[in-house]
Amino acid sequence: MMMMMSAAASHVRVVLPLHQQRRTISIGSEIFRLSQTEPRRFKLTIATNVTAKYKGTKMREEKLSEMIEEKVKEATEVCDTDERSEECRVAWDEVEEVSQARSDLRIKLKLLNQDPLESFWQENPETDECRVYQD
Amino acid sequence: MAVSTIYSTQALNSTHFLTSSSSSKQVFLYRRQPQTNRRFNTLITCSQETIVIGLAADSGCGKSTFMRRLTSVFGGAAKPPKGGNPDSNTLISDTTTVICLDDYHSLDRYGRKEQKVTALDPRANDFDLMYEQVKALKSGVAVEKPIYNHVTGLLDPPELIQPPKILVIEGLHPMFDERVRDLLDFSIYLDISNEVKFAWKIQRDMAERGHSLESIKASIEARKPDFDAFIDPQKQYADAVIEVLPTQLIPDDNEGKVLRVRLIMKEGVKYFSPVYLFDEGSTISWIPCGRKLTCSYPGIKFNYEPDSYFDHEVSVLEMDGQFDRLDELIYVESHLSNLSTKFYGEVTQQMLKHADFPGSNNGTGLFQTIVGLKIRDLYEQLIANKATARAEAAKA
Numbered sequence: 001m002m003m004m005m006s007a008a009a010s011h012v013r014v015v016l017p018l019h020q021q022r023r024t025i026s027i028g029s030e031i032f033r034l035s036q037t038e039p040r041r042f043k044l045t046i047a048t049n050v051t052a053k054y055k056g057t058k059m060r061e062e063k064l065s066e067m068i069e070e071k072v073k074e075a076t077e078v079c080d081t082d083e084r085s086e087e088c089r090v091a092w093d094e095v096e097e098v099s100q101a102r103s104d105l106r107i108k109l110k111l112l113n114q115d116p117l118e119s120f121w122q123e124n125p126e127t128d129e130c131r132v133y134q135d
Numbered sequence: 136m137a138v139s140t141i142y143s144t145q146a147l148n149s150t151h152f153l154t155s156s157s158s159s160k161q162v163f164l165y166r167r168q169p170q171t172n173r174r175f176n177t178l179i180t181c182s183q184e185t186i187v188i189g190l191a192a193d194s195g196c197g198k199s200t201f202m203r204r205l206t207s208v209f210g211g212a213a214k215p216p217k218g219g220n221p222d223s224n225t226l227i228s229d230t231t232t233v234i235c236l237d238d239y240h241s242l243d244r245y246g247r248k249e250q251k252v253t254a255l256d257p258r259a260n261d262f263d264l265m266y267e268q269v270k271a272l273k274s275g276v277a278v279e280k281p282i283y284n285h286v287t288g289l290l291d292p293p294e295l296i297q298p299p300k301i302l303v304i305e306g307l308h309p310m311f312d313e314r315v316r317d318l319l320d321f322s323i324y325l326d327i328s329n330e331v332k333f334a335w336k337i338q339r340d341m342a343e344r345g346h347s348l349e350s351i352k353a354s355i356e357a358r359k360p361d362f363d364a365f366i367d368p369q370k371q372y373a374d375a376v377i378e379v380l381p382t383q384l385i386p387d388d389n390e391g392k393v394l395r396v397r398l399i400m401k402e403g404v405k406y407f408s409p410v411y412l413f414d415e416g417s418t419i420s421w422i423p424c425g426r427k428l429t430c431s432y433p434g435i436k437f438n439y440e441p442d443s444y445f446d447h448e449v450s451v452l453e454m455d456g457q458f459d460r461l462d463e464l465i466y467v468e469s470h471l472s473n474l475s476t477k478f479y480g481e482v483t484q485q486m487l488k489h490a491d492f493p494g495s496n497n498g499t500g501l502f503q504t505i506v507g508l509k510i511r512d513l514y515e516q517l518i519a520n521k522a523t524a525r526a527e528a529a530k531a
Contacts, residue, residue: 056221060286069345079353086251092357093253094244094288099346099354101285103339107200 064102189309192325208507232299236306244288255361262312310369324373334391371445384433395455396498402448406516409450412439454498475512
């Protein structure tokens with residue numbers, strides 16, 4: 001299952017730095033000289049296909065997604081009775097916490113381009129969580 | 136751990152602290168003391184100065200982009216501790232360690248549910264422990280810091296944290312407790328307006344099957360009372376506030392893609408000289424797009440002015456719009472002053488390094504990078520200061 005993050009991904013315009021450009025930045029120069037007339041512009045949708053490599057990470061992703069569903073349902077129920085009660089606030093706070101954790105995991109995979117369990121695996125190759133995930 | 140007293144001569148000013156090499160070993164010359172009656176310590180201590188930076192914002196420790204930009208300015212990539220708890224919130228690079236203050240929760244998710252307090256409530260956090268450990272790290276002592284596991288919602292066994300050169304504490308309450316506040320050498324508050332928060336949370340959560348527009352809205356509304364009571368007041372203590380607002384360049388824009396970002400910098404903070412545009416202390420409005428620079432819609436607009444923020448004198452640098460091309464960025468950089476860069480184009484280079492991070496084309500990325508450079512500058516000044524102070528003491 002490929003991680004389709006394009007729904008949540010933003011269109012990023014990435015200007016690729018050309019090797020020559022860096023060398024032409026000279027200290028004190030007024031005119032920024034480009035070795036090409038115009039830097040190329042690309043529009044990328046980060047619909048990443050960095051998938052979870054280890055079973056442990058896959059488990060976490062699924063667990064968090066499930067928890068979000070559960071907790072949203074719970075919070076809606078609790079808040080139906082009294083919107084301003086403490087229970088309602090706590091319930092939505094839990095939703096927020098889990099949503100953020102889910103997002104952090106996604107970001108880690110995307111930005112680091114590596115599974116967060118990578119270093120854990122190196123030290124503990126035997127654990128169940130470190131079995132390589134195969135779809 | 137090697138232990139050595141450092142005496143530095145007057146001529147040696149430690150300016151090379153943060154080089155690109157992974158481990159900068161400092162070589163100091165020391166002058167042999169003349170024989171006096173005073174007995175000098177034969178025990179030598181290699182004390183390392185630690186500065187503490189506080190970063191406050193909503194949603195726990197989701198400020199990964201800011202953190203990564205910050206640590207990248209100091210050199211090296213920040214990674215979770217090797218081989219430890221995979222759910223650790225800590226990030227470690229060569230020079231910097233980032234601690235998530237959620238680790239100091241006194242109540243785990245179940246405890247909070249029972250006591251009916253949110254994570255925003257100070258009752259859910261152990262400020263005594265936070266203070267003790269930050270103080271210990273600042274004075275060069277390693278600590279066993281608890282881990283709050285965001286997946287399970289439980290407090291995991293502690294991890295060992297070594298004192299770093301730069302310690303960043305990020306979370307909901309870095310400036311809440313007065314004792315912790317006094318330990319901070321610099322503090323930043325990320326102030327996201329409600330409209331932008333809503334737009335960002337939609338981007339974050341809409342892909343999740345559990346969420347809908349209503350649930351996201353309800354979640355933000357429910358958080359407001361606690362947020363306004365406990366988190367928001369911290370911004371008056373911050374040395375720098377990064378305020379993110381919807382753009383004024385596009386009428387009725389509610390997508391939250393184009394942003395207006397304000398960098399509010401407190402005046403009179405030690406080792407911190409605010410960035411300015413053209414003329415310090417004056418009021419400037421600047422649109423760089425024109426004859427020399429062509430920008431696409433909606434363009435870029437800068438504002439700079441002195442102001443008052445919670446009874447403090449501040450300077451505000453504001454950017455509305457977005458960068459489209461490399462040369463727009465370098466053009467803007469060449470007109471800003473007091474950036475604390477080490478070479479022309481450093482801000483641009485740092486932004487390019489992380490061109491894939493969110494905010495790379497607008498004020499959020501720009502100001503986060505600038506704040507990173509300011510902190511590096513603060514660190515170097517502090518070190519240089521302490522070195523000269525020690526030299527004076529050694530002479531006496």
